Amino acid sequence: MNVLMTLEMAAECHPDRIAAACGERSISYAEMLRAARHAGAQIRASGCRHVGLLDINSLAAPVALYAAACAGLSYVPMNYRLTKPEIQALLERIAPAWLIADPQLLEGVEVPAGFTVVDRDQFLQDALDGVGADPEAVQAEPSTVAVQLFTSGTTGAPKAAVLRHENLMSYILGTVEFGAADEHDAVLVAVPPYHIAGISAVLSSTYACRRMVQLPNFDGQSWLETCQREKVSNAFVVPTMLSRVIEYIDASGADASLPALRALAYGGGKMPAPVIERAMQLWPAVDFTNAYGLTETSSTIALLDPEGHREGFNSTDPEVRKRLHSVGRPIDAVEIEIRDEDGKPLPVDAVGDVYVRGGQVAGEYLGIGSLLDANGWFPTRDRGYQDKYGFLYLDGRADDVIVRGGENISPGEIEDVLRQHPAVVDVAVVALPDEEWGECVGAAVVTQPGVKIDEAALRAELQTWVRERLRSSRVPAVISFREQLPYNEMGKILRRVLRDELSAAL
Amino acid sequence: MTTLKAGSRLKSAVCDTEVMVVRATADDVSLECGGAVMLALASEKPAGAAAHEAFAQGTLVGKRYTDADERFEFLCTKGGKGSLAIDGVLLVVKQAKALPSSD
Numbered sequence: 173m174n175v176l177m178t179l180e181m182a183a184e185c186h187p188d189r190i191a192a193a194c195g196e197r198s199i200s201y202a203e204m205l206r207a208a209r210h211a212g213a214q215i216r217a218s219g220c221r222h223v224g225l226l227d228i229n230s231l232a233a234p235v236a237l238y239a240a241a242c243a244g245l246s247y248v249p250m251n252y253r254l255t256k257p258e259i260q261a262l263l264e265r266i267a268p269a270w271l272i273a274d275p276q277l278l279e280g281v282e283v284p285a286g287f288t289v290v291d292r293d294q295f296l297q298d299a300l301d302g303v304g305a306d307p308e309a310v311q312a313e314p315s316t317v318a319v320q321l322f323t324s325g326t327t328g329a330p331k332a333a334v335l336r337h338e339n340l341m342s343y344i345l346g347t348v349e350f351g352a353a354d355e356h357d358a359v360l361v362a363v364p365p366y367h368i369a370g371i372s373a374v375l376s377s378t379y380a381c382r383r384m385v386q387l388p389n390f391d392g393q394s395w396l397e398t399c400q401r402e403k404v405s406n407a408f409v410v411p412t413m414l415s416r417v418i419e420y421i422d423a424s425g426a427d428a429s430l431p432a433l434r435a436l437a438y439g440g441g442k443m444p445a446p447v448i449e450r451a452m453q454l455w456p457a458v459d460f461t462n463a464y465g466l467t468e469t470s471s472t473i474a475l476l477d478p479e480g481h482r483e484g485f486n487s488t489d490p491e492v493r494k495r496l497h498s499v500g501r502p503i504d505a506v507e508i509e510i511r512d513e514d515g516k517p518l519p520v521d522a523v524g525d526v527y528v529r530g531g532q533v534a535g536e537y538l539g540i541g542s543l544l545d546a547n548g549w550f551p552t553r554d555r556g557y558q559d560k561y562g563f564l565y566l567d568g569r570a571d572d573v574i575v576r577g578g579e580n581i582s583p584g585e586i587e588d589v590l591r592q593h594p595a596v597v598d599v600a601v602v603a604l605p606d607e608e609w610g611e612c613v614g615a616a617v618v619t620q621p622g623v624k625i626d627e628a629a630l631r632a633e634l635q636t637w638v639r640e641r642l643r644s645s646r647v648p649a650v651i652s653f654r655e656q657l658p659y660n661e662m663g664k665i666l667r668r669v670l671r672d673e674l675s676a677a678l
Numbered sequence: 679m680t681t682l683k684a685g686s687r688l689k690s691a692v693c694d695t696e697v698m699v700v701r702a703t704a705d706d707v708s709l710e711c712g713g714a715v716m717l718a719l720a721s722e723k724p725a726g727a728a729a730h731e732a733f734a735q736g737t738l739v740g741k742r743y744t745d746a747d748e749r750f751e752f753l754c755t756k757g758g759k760g761s762l763a764i765d766g767v768l769l770v771v772k773q774a775k776a777l778p779s780s781d
Binding site: 173177180181184185311314338341345349350351352 | 684685686687698700719720739740741753755756757774
């Protein structure tokens with residue numbers, strides 16, 4: 173069992189179908205398999221241990237993924253937006269390695285010993301030009317590490333999550349039907365190659381034999397125009413991307429029609445209600461899917477399917493309507509359990525820690541080991557509950573819970589209330605150290621740009637606002653006004669940064 | 679007779695068929711294609727062998743095959759002329775169910 177099987181089968185069945193297209197260039201499944209075999213043999217012969225990628229999306233990314241599989245080595249796509257010292261630190265962790273890179277991204281980085289650095293375009297050209305018979309791929313064991321991803325590190329230094337061939341193939345076999353795509357289907361991949369959704373997009377679209385259209389640099393306009401030009405039928409976005417697309421449409425008055433688009437999936441963070449509702453208005457014929465997953469679980473573990481979206485959108489029953497804000501039900505291939513602090517399963521509607529189990533769940537980091545318990549359960553570190561219909565509602569990260577005088581407070585409910593105040597544009601709530609209570613509630617608030625505010629008066633008003641709607645323990649002791657909040661490039665709020673800044677100002 | 683292991687791959691001794699074991703019990707069984715016991719992927723295929731006519735309906739790449747009790751499931755990774763069987767009993771194509779996809 174090897175992720176290469178997805179490409180071998182696609183090349184066997186649809187050798188001439190377009191596998192991936194980027195700008196003016198495209199390659200077929202037969203070409204991709206041949207390129208991966210030649211590059212894999214070359215990399216294998218070099219004696220490297222990893223295949224790194226430091227680049228935006230291009231045809232080189234899927235070829236590199238499959239070349240690593242042919243060589244029996246792990247593929248390590250890295251975040252090109254990191255600082256030079258951060259990139260250097262990651263490189264040192266994967267030596268000796270074969271590194272496919274955009275040379276500009278390596279300027280000022282001291283590449284450690286043991287690296288073979290290859291320009292992205294040269295790598296692709298050499299792989300496609302491979303002469304002679306296709307070299308045999310190494311038969312990697314199911315337990316061989318296929319992909320190593322450095323987690324985004326919003327709470328600390330990046331950890332190296334490992335995904336084995338058996339984890340990724342378990343996900344693919346559990347969620348994709350082979351060759352399910354029609355000849356004219358196309359999926360638009362806008363997430364960067366170092367994101368788990370970028371990995372699963374390659375494997376899923378290949379196994380479905382669906383043409384993959386790559387968007388190297390995301391912005392709202394290019395996403396919309398690429399969808400239209402390439403007649404994209406399926407797409408996946410993170411919530412920030414959907415916000416940007418809608419902002420672009422609403423600001424420019426651009427033609428928003430997407431007649432070919434059938435399915436739009438989103439995930440990777442909390443989707444603001446106004447954004448998804450606006451998207452459903454803009455594209456009523458599109459099937460929306462909310463996917464919840466983690467790097468450590470080989471991508472999606474729960475889905476709010478199109479039916480769930482429509483039920484929620486059209487219902488007046490609050491119990492059904494709130495479904496729009498859930499992440500749906502667990503997929504067939506995994507089980508989900510909500511547990512209390514002592515690890516005991518909780519009943520429906522009770523908020524606790526989300527645990528997951530299944531073949532696709534890797535739950536393992538290099539140097540740390542497996543976090544799975546004796547029965548195979550992985551603590552996601554997400555908080556949440558399941559309702560009586562089995563829908564899963566998330567309630568922030570366990571690490572973000574504020575423990576005030578022994579009481580657990582979720583930042584999410586306070587943020588939701590503050591966001592309803594007319595003066596508030598954006599808000600994040602974090603735990604701050606407190607001598608009396610252990611921790612107290614701190615809030616960073618962004619107000620309307622260009623509008624002068626009386627900070628002391630608004631602070632008091634917001635505190636009253638929260639007190640009237642929640643309990644007094646939820647009232648932020650500290651409210652700081654800022655022009656913007658710190659987000660990472662995938663739209664995740666950097667709570668650690670905020671916590672440090674607010675604590676320093678105490 | 680052999681124990682089949684999930685994740686392992688086998689090939690037909692008489693045609694192009696290749697399969698991956700998706701699910702298996704620990705029972706010792708004989709997995710056959712075209713009437714002949716299937717081989718490890720790396721082993722040499724005997725020359726000149728052909729599928730037995732009672733086991734020659736063919737396999738299709740991407741289809742999943744199971745026994746009546748669904749104790750075993752195989753994914754066909756390469757199609758061929760032979761038919762799959764366990765201990766001489768033909769396997770059937772498992773009906774694809776609609777899978778919700780997010781990618």
